Amino acid sequence: MEMLCKSAEDTVLSGFEFGKKLKKGDVVCLIGDLGAGKTTFTKGIAKALNTKYEPVSPTFSIVHDYGGDIPLYHFDLYRLTNENDLMSIDFDSYIFSDGICVIEWPDLALDLLENYYTVEIKYSGNMRTINIKESE
Amino acid sequence: MKTLALDTATAAASVAVVEDGKMLGVMTLNLKKPHSQKIMVAAQKLLEQLELKVSDIDLFAAAHGPGSFTGLRVGIAAVKGFADSLNKPAIGVSTLEAMAYPYLMYKDLVCPLIDARRDQAYYAVYKKGTQTEEIFKADCQNIKNIICQLAVLNKKVIFTGDCVYTHKDYIVSQLGENAVFADELYCVNSAVAVGYIAEKRYLYKKESGISPDYVLKAYTGND
Ligand SMILES: Nc1ncnc2c1ncn2[C@@H]1O[C@H](COP(=O)(O)OP(=O)(O)OP(=O)(O)O)[C@@H](O)[C@H]1O
Numbered sequence: 001m002e003m004l005c006k007s008a009e010d011t012v013l014s015g016f017e018f019g020k021k022l023k024k025g026d027v028v029c030l031i032g033d034l035g036a037g038k039t040t041f042t043k044g045i046a047k048a049l050n051t052k053y054e055p056v057s058p059t060f061s062i063v064h065d066y067g068g069d070i071p072l073y074h075f076d077l078y079r080l081t082n083e084n085d086l087m088s089i090d091f092d093s094y095i096f097s098d099g100i101c102v103i104e105w106p107d108l109a110l111d112l113l114e115n116y117y118t119v120e121i122k123y124s125g126n127m128r129t130i131n132i133k134e135s136e
Numbered sequence: 137m138k139t140l141a142l143d144t145a146t147a148a149a150s151v152a153v154v155e156d157g158k159m160l161g162v163m164t165l166n167l168k169k170p171h172s173q174k175i176m177v178a179a180q181k182l183l184e185q186l187e188l189k190v191s192d193i194d195l196f197a198a199a200h201g202p203g204s205f206t207g208l209r210v211g212i213a214a215v216k217g218f219a220d221s222l223n224k225p226a227i228g229v230s231t232l233e234a235m236a237y238p239y240l241m242y243k244d245l246v247c248p249l250i251d252a253r254r255d256q257a258y259y260a261v262y263k264k265g266t267q268t269e270e271i272f273k274a275d276c277q278n279i280k281n282i283i284c285q286l287a288v289l290n291k292k293v294i295f296t297g298d299c300v301y302t303h304k305d306y307i308v309s310q311l312g313e314n315a316v317f318a319d320e321l322y323c324v325n326s327a328v329a330v331g332y333i334a335e336k337r338y339l340y341k342k343e344s345g346i347s348p349d350y351v352l353k354a355y356t357g358n359d
């Protein structure tokens with residue numbers, strides 16, 4: 001599925017539409033350069049899940065728990081360097097939980113995931129092209 | 137003497153107060169959440185109901201691992217915080233040894249298992265001699281390897297822990313009648329044994345000190 005988003009609000013809205021389809025245990029990997037709009041898209045997902053808190057850039061704490069009817073766990077793995085770092089945040093306990101995991105910079109974790117959605121965000125100026133795929 | 141003990145190594149967060157080998161009280165929250173700070177509130181509530189102040193406690197203990205990294209950090213930080221501020225001793229106890237403790241009286245081998253996901257488990261094997269002997273040291277391995285090592289011993293083994301019932305069929309297929317299982321109700325970690333073991337160690341072996349004993353698991357991808 002491919003979408004064009006002309007503004008940050010558009011990207012939030014497409015996150016919202018996508019978020020409505022998510023179920024317990026789902027994992028979403030967000031791919032895109034710095035500033036592409038991964039966190040912006042996550043704000044839409046959070047809205048759809050009616051979370052207690054609004055997403056922020058989690059770069060400083062690796063994972064945020066926003067609460068909600070289905071808990072939303074938001075990761076930014078940008079600063080991690082190896083799988084031991086994942087272990088030290090109990091990564092498995094989140095991805096095997098009853099919540100939904102949204103992962104920015106997921107490269108380090110891809111080998112550990114089975115089924116997940118990939119949301120790829122490409123940009124030029126304020127225009128974003130968002131491509132959503134489900135892993136085989 | 138009175139000991140306040142925490143076990144935050146698994147999805148169950150447990151706090152207990154033990155006095156001279158007897159349990160005064162215990163509170164266990166089986167929240168199934170990745171980690172929880174609720175243990176601090178639980179500890180305060182428990183002390184309150186027992187009409188105790190933290191300053192009445194003589195020894196602080198926590199399960200030091202293996203288990204959830206976040207859980208261990210929370211439990212150990214809490215115990216260190218109490219102990220340091222009151223200038224009392226703190227002591228760490230193996231999560232697995234505490235899980236095995238209630239079954240050691242049967243003189244059989246006891247194998248506690250903690251879920252490490254992807255068919256892996258943290259485990260150790262204990263037996264009661266004059267003291268508790270560690271037959272296999274704490275490690276993290278695929279469940280098949282663990283059971284294979286136990287099968288060659290051809291001895292009765294008692295299993296307990298949060299993933300025993302996930303793997304029960306497989307264990308029975310390999311060990312047959314040599315496999316005995318703790319009731320599922322009791323496969324939830326409790327801090328009572330942590331407190332009891334801590335007290336004994338402190339009194340008879342003059343041990344103290346606490347630091348996490350993370351046992352690394354092998355992330356080998358989707359094999
Ligand atoms: N169409 C658009 N969609 C999304 N964001 C947009 C769009 N147009 C402009 N922006 C701006 O781009 C920025 C995107 O930032 P955001 O934090 O979402 O990126 P990110 O991909 O999470 O970056 P990082 O890798 O640093 O975490 C925001 O400041 C947002 O306002």
Ligand SMILES: [Mg+2]
Binds near residue numbers: 038039040058104
């Ligand atoms: Mg971001």
